[in-house]
Amino acid sequence: MSKDNTTNQKKKVSFPHMGTVSYAWSAALRIIGCEPYVEPYTSKKTLSLGTKHSPEAICIPYKLILGNFIEAIEGGADYVAMITSPGCCRLGEYGKCISNALRDLGYEANYVEMQLYDGIKGMYNFLKTVSGKNNLFLFSRAIIIGITKAFMLDSLENLLSYYRAREIHFGDAEKHYKKALKYIDENDTLLGLKKAKKQIKEEMQKVEIDAKRDVLHVDITGEIYVVNDEFSNQNIERELGRMGVQVRRSLTLTSFLKDAIIPKIFRKGETHLQRAFRLAKPYLMRDIGGDSLECVSDVVYAQKKGADGIIHLSPFTCMPEIMSQNIFPAMREDCDIPILALIMDEQTGRAGYITRIEAFVDLMRRRKRKIQLSENNSESTDKCKV
Ligand code: SF4
Incomplete structure (x- = not known):
């Protein structure tokens, strides 16, 4: 061929x-x-x-x-x-x-x-x-620009999630996000990308928001492809944003680059995989393939960081994620955080999928109110064995 x-x-x-x-x-x-x-x-x-x-x-x-x-x-x-x-x-x-x-x-x-x-x-x-x-010089430039753009794309997605959960007019954040993407796409030099960073910030600040909205914070974990691909996860982040939920993903293109591509001397702090080995230890001792180690550790991390819940996305028949889903019940004793496990394949129907997300958001909202009202909210603080 x-x-x-x-x-x-x-x-x-x-x-x-x-x-x-x-x-x-x-x-x-x-x-x-x-x-x-x-x-x-x-x-x-x-x-x-x-x-x-x-x-x-x-x-x-x-x-x-x-x-x-x-x-x-x-x-x-x-x-x-x-x-x-x-x-x-x-x-x-x-x-x-x-x-x-x-x-x-x-x-x-x-x-x-x-x-x-x-x-x-x-x-x-x-x-x-x-x-x-x-050509060493040419290839180094290509790799540096590619990696720089990957970091900018991740930062832009974080901004999108922030604005989407607070926007006054539905779709406004996404409209400005698409314009901001063009600034990244149009610049292939470090100087151009530096200017683009400023333009992106200005573009996203144009979104009209309700800064006082009571927003929920949810972490998304799972198999890296379905977590990051909006078609295969049915644009879960947009749905959550519509419901006033801000999303955080630890499994991103840049987390992967830091773990697999960027040499140690250029990395700052703990990588996602290093954190995964540290936090998953009481429940999973070794990497069993895919992103299961990261997923188990992300539950602990979400709980430690005070997220309102965590959503686990996995492809149907994915063995590593079947393993992590089976570990989650054992973590409940230590990690008091709602977990929603969603399995994706070509048969996943949209209506049932949205209903499950809505029910989960409702559960998290009621739980949050209960915690806020409770005088004895210390019970929900960090109990994880870390
Ligand atoms: S088995 Fe799971 S982790 Fe491996 S490629 Fe398939 S979906 Fe991804």
């Missing part, structure tokens, strides 16, 4: 979607002289293409990624790039399965992998493969 790329035309390279990650990799590809091909954002069509050509019981990220690749190749991408890692979950097998599926379907594109745990070296080798160049 390889495509001949001997012409002088720029190579079109595509990655699967996961939230706003395309803004970061597009910049890196532009800098090295490739053309980023951003396929249409994941949709029902993507899901149906992926599901049609996937094993039935495979997790939803696989189906959506395959769907993204099919749409990218049909749209003209020369390369489809996949992030892979060895390990205990199925992600280690994804690459082979996806490339076989594309070949069996007769698609012509170069399938290329970026090994996660090779860190910067893995990224460098990937850039070398897709560009056909070997």
Whole structure:
């Protein structure tokens, strides 16, 4: 299924979607002289293409990624790039399965992998493969800009969550967020991004808010793909925002970059994975694959930080997340925090999904009022074994 790329035309390279990650990799590809091909954002069509050509019981990220690749190749991408890692979950097998599926379907594109745990070296080798160049200065610039954008995207999403929970006119925060995204997309230099930071802040400050609204704070954890991809989680953050809930995610693109890509000397403080090993210890002693260790620790963290609740999102049949869901009941004795576990797949109906979220928000609100009214609220303070 390889495509001949001997012409002088720029190579079109595509990655699967996961939230706003395309803004970061597009910049890196532009800098090295490739053309980023951003396929249409994941949709029902993507899901149906992926599901049609996937094993039935495979997790939803696989189906959506395959769907993204099919749409990218049909749209003209020369390369489809996949992030892979060895390990205990199925992600280690994804690459082979996806490339076989594309070949069996007769698609012509170069399938290329970026090994996660090779860190910067893995990224460098990937850039070398897709560009056909070997330029340390150029690749370093591409990696720095890509990573800087990833951090800006995460900060912008935090701002969106803050404003969305307090906005007076529904949809206002998202409207300004979309404008702010353009500032990130349009600038591929550090100086430009520095200016963009200021413009983003100003843009988001235009959202009319009720600063005194009694907002609930919820942490979202789970498998990293469904946590960060708004199609697969049915835009849960928008729904929560509509209900006056501000969301915090510890499993983000940048938490992953800090743990897997950014060298130790450039990192400040404890990473999410380091925190996970520390906080999950009484309940889970080792990494059992996927993001289960992080999820268990995120429950402890949410409770320690005084969140009103935590939502756990997992793809149907995801083994690591089945394990974490089975650990949560054992944590209840130590962590007095409401947990809502939601399982996502192509069959997840919207109406039932929203009803469960609404019921959970209602529960958290009543619990919060009870705590506020109670004279003896010390019972709900930190009881975790940390
Ligand atoms: S963590 Fe779960 S959903 Fe993600 S790739 Fe592994 S098995 Fe699939």
